[in-house]
Amino acid sequence: MSSNYRRRHLVERIMFGATGLATGFTVGILIFLLGFLVYQGGSSLSLDFFTHLPTPVGEAGGGMANALVGSAKLLFVAALVGIPVGFLGGVYLAEFGQGTLAFSIRYAADVLNGVPSIVIGVTVYGLVVVPLGHFSTLAGGLALGLIMIPVTLRTTEEFLRLVPTSLREGSLALGAPRWVTIVRVVIPAGLRGVTAGVLLSLARVAGETAPLLFTAFGNRFWSEGWLQPTASLPVMIFTYAVSPYDDWHRQAWAAALVLLVLVLGSNVLARLILNRGQGLRRAS
Amino acid sequence: MREVDFHGVSSTSLTRSPARMAARRPRVGGRRRWPHADRSFEFGTLAFALGVIAITLVVAGVLFHSSAAARDRYGWSFLWTSTWDPVQLEFGALPFIYGTLATSAIAVAIALPLGLLAAVCLAELLPTRLSDPLAFLIELLVAVPSVVYGLVGVFVLVPIMRSIENAVLPVLGSIPLFAGPVYGIGLLTAGVLLAIMIVPFIVSVSREVLLAVPQSQRDAALALGSTRWETVWHVVVPYARSGILGSVFLALARALGETMAVTMVIGNRPDISASLFAPAHTMAAVLANEFAEADSNLYLSALIDIAFVLFGITIVVNGIARLLIAATTNRATEVRG
Numbered sequence: 001m002s003s004n005y006r007r008r009h010l011v012e013r014i015m016f017g018a019t020g021l022a023t024g025f026t027v028g029i030l031i032f033l034l035g036f037l038v039y040q041g042g043s044s045l046s047l048d049f050f051t052h053l054p055t056p057v058g059e060a061g062g063g064m065a066n067a068l069v070g071s072a073k074l075l076f077v078a079a080l081v082g083i084p085v086g087f088l089g090g091v092y093l094a095e096f097g098q099g100t101l102a103f104s105i106r107y108a109a110d111v112l113n114g115v116p117s118i119v120i121g122v123t124v125y126g127l128v129v130v131p132l133g134h135f136s137t138l139a140g141g142l143a144l145g146l147i148m149i150p151v152t153l154r155t156t157e158e159f160l161r162l163v164p165t166s167l168r169e170g171s172l173a174l175g176a177p178r179w180v181t182i183v184r185v186v187i188p189a190g191l192r193g194v195t196a197g198v199l200l201s202l203a204r205v206a207g208e209t210a211p212l213l214f215t216a217f218g219n220r221f222w223s224e225g226w227l228q229p230t231a232s233l234p235v236m237i238f239t240y241a242v243s244p245y246d247d248w249h250r251q252a253w254a255a256a257l258v259l260l261v262l263v264l265g266s267n268v269l270a271r272l273i274l275n276r277g278q279g280l281r282r283a284s
Numbered sequence: 285m286r287e288v289d290f291h292g293v294s295s296t297s298l299t300r301s302p303a304r305m306a307a308r309r310p311r312v313g314g315r316r317r318w319p320h321a322d323r324s325f326e327f328g329t330l331a332f333a334l335g336v337i338a339i340t341l342v343v344a345g346v347l348f349h350s351s352a353a354a355r356d357r358y359g360w361s362f363l364w365t366s367t368w369d370p371v372q373l374e375f376g377a378l379p380f381i382y383g384t385l386a387t388s389a390i391a392v393a394i395a396l397p398l399g400l401l402a403a404v405c406l407a408e409l410l411p412t413r414l415s416d417p418l419a420f421l422i423e424l425l426v427a428v429p430s431v432v433y434g435l436v437g438v439f440v441l442v443p444i445m446r447s448i449e450n451a452v453l454p455v456l457g458s459i460p461l462f463a464g465p466v467y468g469i470g471l472l473t474a475g476v477l478l479a480i481m482i483v484p485f486i487v488s489v490s491r492e493v494l495l496a497v498p499q500s501q502r503d504a505a506l507a508l509g510s511t512r513w514e515t516v517w518h519v520v521v522p523y524a525r526s527g528i529l530g531s532v533f534l535a536l537a538r539a540l541g542e543t544m545a546v547t548m549v550i551g552n553r554p555d556i557s558a559s560l561f562a563p564a565h566t567m568a569a570v571l572a573n574e575f576a577e578a579d580s581n582l583y584l585s586a587l588i589d590i591a592f593v594l595f596g597i598t599i600v601v602n603g604i605a606r607l608l609i610a611a612t613t614n615r616a617t618e619v620r621g
Contacts, residue, residue, distance in 0.1 A: 012513035019405035026402050026483055027418060030425050033436060040439075089333035096326050097333075107606070108337040114534075114602035115343065115595060116541025118571050122591040125575070126346045146339055153336060179325035200427075207429025210543035210568070214576040234431045238544060241435045249439070256432045267427045271420065 034260070041257025044250035049258075054220055054236075057245055064255055066222050070137070070230035071206065074216060077141020077226070078205055082148025083198055089149075090156025090194075095182055097157070106157075109150040120146050121211030129215060135229040140216025144205040151204060155197025160190040196270040203266035207259060209234035233259050347592040353585035362589060368554040370574070375586035377593060379554040383471065383564040384594070387546060388539040390475025390560075391482055396532055398479070399486030400521075403528075406487065407494035408516050419491060425484035434548035437477045442468040442549055445476065449561050460558040467551065472560040474550040478542055482535035489534060493527030493612055494520060527612030533605035537598050543568035567594045 048063045055062030089109075093102055121143050128139040163186050171181040187194075216230050218239060223230035233255055240252035318324075354362060354375065365376025402422070406415040446468030456462040497520050505515040521528070551563025552573055567590050578584040 008511050008514065012511045015513050015517070016405075016409060019401040019409065022398050022401035023405040023418065025398065026425070026487060027421050029480060029483075030421055030428075033425075033428065033432070036436065036440065037432070085332050085335045087332075088329045089335060092326070092329035092333040096330070101330075102333075105333045105336055107603075108340045110606050111599050111602055112336060112340050112343075114537045114541075114598050114605075115340075116543065116568055116598055118541070118543045118568050119347070119591050119595050119598075120343065122571060122575065122588055123343045123346045126350050126588070127342075149339065150336060153333070178322045182325070203427060207427075207431065209429070209431040210572055213572055217576070234429060234544075237431045237435060238548070241431075241438055242548060252435055256435050259429060260432055263427055263429060264424055267424055 034264075037253065037257045037260055040250075040253040041255075044254040045257060049251075049254050053222070054231075054251075057248075060247060062251070064231070064233065064236055064251065066219065067231040067233045067236040067255070068258075070216070070219070070223055071233045073137050073223075073226070073230065074141045074144055074212070074232055075202060075206060077138060078144035078148055079198075079202065081142055081145025082152055082201065082205075086149045086152025086201070087156050087194065087198070089153045091160065091182065091187070093153065093157040094160035095178075095186065106154075109153050113150040113154070116210070117143075117147055117208050118210035118213075121213060121215055124211065124215050132227070134227075135215060135217035136227045137216055137223060137230045138226045140212045140230065140232065143211040143215045144208060147208060147211065148201045148205050151201035152198055155200065156194050159193025159197060160186060162193060163189045192273055196273045199266050199270045199273070203263045203270075206266075207234055207263050209238050213238075343595065347588055347595055351585050351589035351592050353582055354589040355585075357582065358586075362586070363593070366554075366556055368570075370578075370580075370583050373580065373582055375582070377567070377586075377590050379556050380565055380567040380570050380590060381593070382556050383474075383550065383566040384540055384568070384597075386471055386564070387474045387478055387550065387566060388536055390472065391478035391539045392532060392536055394476065394479035395483045395486055395535060399483045399531075399535075400490060400528065402483070402487045403490035403494055404516055404521070407491045408512075408520065415491075419488060422484045422487050426488065430481065430542060431544045431548075433477060433481050434545035437473070437545055437549045441477055442473060445473045453561075461560055463559040464561060466561050467563060469549050469551040469563055470559075470561050471550065471557075471564045474546045474564070474566070475560075477545050477549055478539045481542065481545060482539050485535040485538060486528075486531050489531030489609070490524070490528050493524045493531065493609070496527070496612070497523045524612060526608045530605045530608030530612065533601055533608060537601040537605060540601065541568055541594065541598050543572050547572050567591075 046063075048061055049065075050063060050068065051065050052061070052063035053066055054064060089105070093105060096102070097105070124139050124143040124146070128142060129135055132139070167185055167189055168181055171185040172178070176184070212232050212235050216232055216235070218235050219229045219231045237252050237255045237259065240248040240255070243249070358365065358375065362375065362377050363381065364378050365374075366378040367374045367376050368379060369375075406419055406422075410418070446466060449464075449466040449468070449472070452462060453464050453466055457464055501519050501523055502515050505519040506512070510518070546566055547569035550566060550569060552565050552569060553563040554565045554570070555562065557564070571587060571591055571594075575584075575587050578587055
């Protein structure tokens with residue numbers, strides 16, 4: 001009996017040790033990723049990186065200013081497509097979303113969310129690139145926007161649902177019609193969460209590479225307007241990483257560091273936006 | 285995992301105080317001025333919500349339509365033909381389907397035990413004060429762009445895998461599964477990198493599911509004299525079984541569609557080899573590599589057909605994942621209520 005008891009406790013200790021190791025390993029990956037990128041990218045990062053165009057192979061220096069601007073333009077188009085559709089759709093699901101229609105919309109959003117981003121890229125290629133006859137910022141931004149929609153939709157719904165029913169009832173009791181209640185009471189009350197959600201979905205598409213490969217394509221120079229191929233940070237990282245040149249590898253590390261800081265920074269910022277609300281609430 | 289992100293935040297945290305809301309009194313009389321305003325608002329927002337269904341259908345439609353040429357030519361045999369020769373215009377998708385399934389299987393085989401153990405640690409052992417920040421760190425890993433994983437894969441994981449494979453080769457080399465030559469890039473490396481990428485998914489969803497298991501289940505097991513580990517392993521985990529399985533399917537769907545990181549470390553060779561060390565190819569990777577260069581209609585159409593198959597597979601896997609997760613969380617709330 002006593003030996004059995006000891007054995008069971010030994011098993012417990014071993015397995016709990018294993019869970020600790022697994023957790024440590026997973027968290028360790030993040031710390032390693034960050035540390036290694038700061039180490040590799042930090043040494044290649046300079047002011048030139050943000051202000052100069054890429055130089056031809058073999059010529060040292062240069063930067064990725066065009067890719068930074070390209071990524072910003074792509075995200076702008078993505079936001080124009082993704083935020084209105086995702087946000088208003090999310091309002092519908094949160095406020096009117098009962099029954100089979102709402103269920104199928106939720107299900108479609110989840111399915112669309114799981115569709116590989118490269119498949120969205122193929123679709124946009126067929127829809128925009130083929131009719132236009134060339135790659136463009138517009139096509140790339142549209143692909144990113146389509147990827148954003150389901151994410152924005154579900155986070156908007158989730159955060160509007162957290163707004164207490166009593167607020168809605170209070171507004172309705174004052175004689176406000178339902179749409180006024182939603183626009184003037186529910187949305188302002190849930191705005192903090194919705195903003196955080198939008199920020200997260202932007203951060204997610206900012207790092208997408210696959211859908212841009214044959215929509216926005218790439219560009220060694222500045223891209224004028226919205227209908228030309230454009231460089232973007234993720235695609236630059238890919239092209240530079242698989243190239244055989246050491247100099248390009250260094251640039252890829254620098255670009256990856258910048259991208260990672262932007263993406264993780266937005267994630268932390270989103271969390272702060274949410275937590276600040278919590279802190280204020282507790283204080284009052 | 286997006287649904288999971290903020291469950292730690294209480295509902296009150298997101299709202300302003302009722303007093304402030306009441307002070308901004310809504311304009312009364314909207315009803316009289318626009319008698320149909322409420323309905324118009326509902327249908328207006330509905331139109332945007334329906335956009336999601338429309339997009340899904342458009343994606344399916346475009347892929348189906350544009351892949352018609354390949355489907356007319358090869359029919360179903362496209363799925364089990366293994367020749368891929370753009371020069372001779374002979375196309376079969378088997379090497380890519382095999383590569384996608386094999387890398388994803390390796391990834392899940394590694395990531396499931398790792399992720400489940402970490403989820404148990406976070407949900408059952410650590411106090412909330414410690415487990416919440418750790419869970420947040422792990423969720424940050426989900427946000428890391430796949431091209432960054434690919435970059436680290438190429439310059440860190442590939443050399444590591446090469447030396448491991450070289451060490452293993454003299455011992456196990458006679459088994460076809462571990463046959464050389466060793467490149468460092470290949471099926472196994474892609475699987476390991478994918479595993480690293482999907483572990484955070486499994487951890488964060490499984491943790492949510494484990495946290496949803498009613499406390500009474502644990503109390504009962506402990507009262508019967510179980511150790512804490514026995515409680516976790518024989519009571520809590522089986523209770524959350526289908527939710528954990530759901531998290532695995534969710535991770536699997538991500539692994540199946542993962543493109544950049546895989547294409548950077550798998551070697552991009554459309555061969556089916558018995559060896560784990562051999563270069564291979566996946567459906568997503570071939571799209572990333574060859575789509576922009578496809579110079580004939582049939583070639584393009586064959587690639588789009590691959591995209592269509594990939595779309596179909598991920599929809600099925602995702603559908604199963606959602607149903608499993610919904611089933612567990614519903615059951616947990618029922619018991620609680």
